[in-house]
Amino acid sequence: VNHYLERIESNAHLNAFVEVYSEEALRLASEIDIKIRNGTAGRLAGLIIGLKDVLSHKGHGVQAGSRILDSYIAPYTGTAVQRLLDEDAIVIGRQNCDEFAMGSSNESSSFGPVLNAADNSKVPGGSSGGSAVAVQAGLCHASLGSDTGGSVRQPAAFCGVIGVKPSYGRVSRYGLIAYASSFDCIGPITKSIEDAALLLEVMAGGDDFDSTVSLKEVPAYSKNLDWNGKAKIGYIRDTIENESIAPEIREQTLEVLNRLRASGHEVTPVEMPLLDYLLPTYYILTTAEASSNLSRFDGVRYGHRSAVKGDLEALYKNTRTEGFGEEVRRRILLGTFVLSANYYDAYYTKAQRVRRLVREETERFFGQFDFLISPVTPTTAFTIGEKTEDPLQMYLADIFTVQANVVGNPAVSIPNGVDKEGMPIGIQIMAPFFEEQKMLSFANHLS
């Protein structure tokens, strides 16, 4: 704990943590030390973790990087976090993120941007930017992030670490501040597949507080990470052989595929006619869900309340205007629009239908293949400020990650070298529903 506290302090400029629990972490460390001596310590004794600022941890602040939850203290601990604590993991602090997990660069946080440790002028990715940088820079062993459209995998790729999005329904969302409930997944960010597998096996499984969690048995992922045999791998031609993808990402992804082919795996390009509809579907449905989820922040029940005097309507309006940042406001407006009476069928219903089609197409794909491999991002980490004026450019950066959330399948991002400037490149492996074991073993084989 002392080591990490020092690391956090000497890397404060990265802005990865918004709060550090020094005293508590040291106290827990000495308590766990006694347990270790007595042989009663849990499976995660000695593991120092950080939590993205969207995960409730009783008695600690949690504010989704937003002013609107200023001074809000979590009244309970979410299931995933509780399960880690029960196994004696030590939470060293909470980590910076895009406001309400909306973003791909960690620039929309009310705590200011996080810097990529590989090059401080670059973004770390988002929305779990602080969580990825904390692992990248060695400020903790592992982080928990949330992934609604890529927020664990994309920052992991930009920072050269591992990020896992489990199947929807594998890990309880209880205690996670909701962005888009039918997409949100909690996932680990780590330096090794084994750590990610261990965290996942501790967090996963049925929970009385979240009825969307599967009761399927949780395998001991971390104990079965050997990969044997040959895989059938598919890749969507256009996700690699496309002009808009950075040449080094294209080359390094193809190199992996060629290597796999040479070692006897079957590697086949496929077409995915619905590829162009992924981002519109994702952004219509997530903004709709977000506009509904975020309506609870009204100045009455949580956090910030406007001091401007007026009637109830004015209280809501002033609180939300003062509390929400620009990106969150944009999404609430978009979501409210697509849900409005006159446009509901044209946008929301249509997007739900497309979601179903994408799901069917993905199921057909996994009827034929074991894994879908793609880059994680079309470019490496971009310069801070480069895309802030153009939200559409920012949304386009999520092209490869949103499919896993639209359909609910698990996906992992692992490091795949660096570009000429030394910025990390990631590669993504998507697997069939609830095949985390297979996916992690194969990722282990690849990494």
Ligand code: GLN
């Ligand atoms: N960048 C995507 C978005 O802004 C993904 C965010 C996430 O996964 N939380 O919606």
